[in-house]
Amino acid sequence: xxxxxxxxxxxxxxxxxxxxxxxxxxxxxxxxxxxxxxxxxxxxxxxxxxxxxxxxxxxxxxxxxxxxxxxxxxxxxxxxxxxxxxxxxxxxxxxxxxxxxxxxxxxxxxxxxxxxxxxxxxxxxxxxxxxxxxxxxxxxxxxxxxxxx
Numbered sequence: 190x191x192x193x194x195x196x197x198x199x200x201x202x203x204x205x206x207x208x209x210x211x212x213x214x215x216x217x218x219x220x221x222x223x224x225x226x227x228x229x230x231x232x233x234x235x236x237x238x239x240x241x242x243x244x245x246x247x248x249x250x251x252x253x254x255x256x257x258x259x260x261x262x263x264x265x266x267x268x269x270x271x272x273x274x275x276x277x278x279x280x281x282x283x284x285x286x287x288x289x290x291x292x293x294x295x296x297x298x299x300x301x302x303x304x305x306x307x308x309x310x311x312x313x314x315x316x317x318x319x320x321x322x323x324x325x326x327x328x329x330x331x332x333x334x335x336x337x338x
Contacts, residue, residue, distance in 0.1 A: 207245035263306040
């Protein structure tokens with residue numbers, strides 16, 4: 190799509206700064222296929238579609254996909270991600286649609302789970318770093334023994 194066509198799409202949608210899926214992929218680091226998959230899974234939905242049927246996303250949609258990217262290494266399932274995103278949406282809504290205390294408790298549970306998983310990842314990273322350091326040490330020792338620099 191040419192820049193003129195992209196500009197027209199943005200103009201058609203009241204200057205909301207809508208982006209096509211390719212632009213979203215560039216901004217989020219997800220592939221087009223992954224974005225479509227997350228759409229099917231209910232994690233993100235295009236803000237609108239162009240008159241030609243192209244998916245159009247907003248900056249808020251990109252932010253939502255970035256949250257998904259942050260949840261992925263923590264091993265959250267699609268259902269858990271969807272639940273977290275829904276709760277965050279509810280927190281942003283005025284008035285909050287669910288009892289605020291219940292919502293906070295549910296999010297606190299996910300926050301604790303995320304913290305536990307971060308701690309586990311830190312332990313794994315420490316073990317991997319130790320292994321890498323050992324390999325470099327052995328290589329350096331081998332080079333020194335063989336007169337290499």
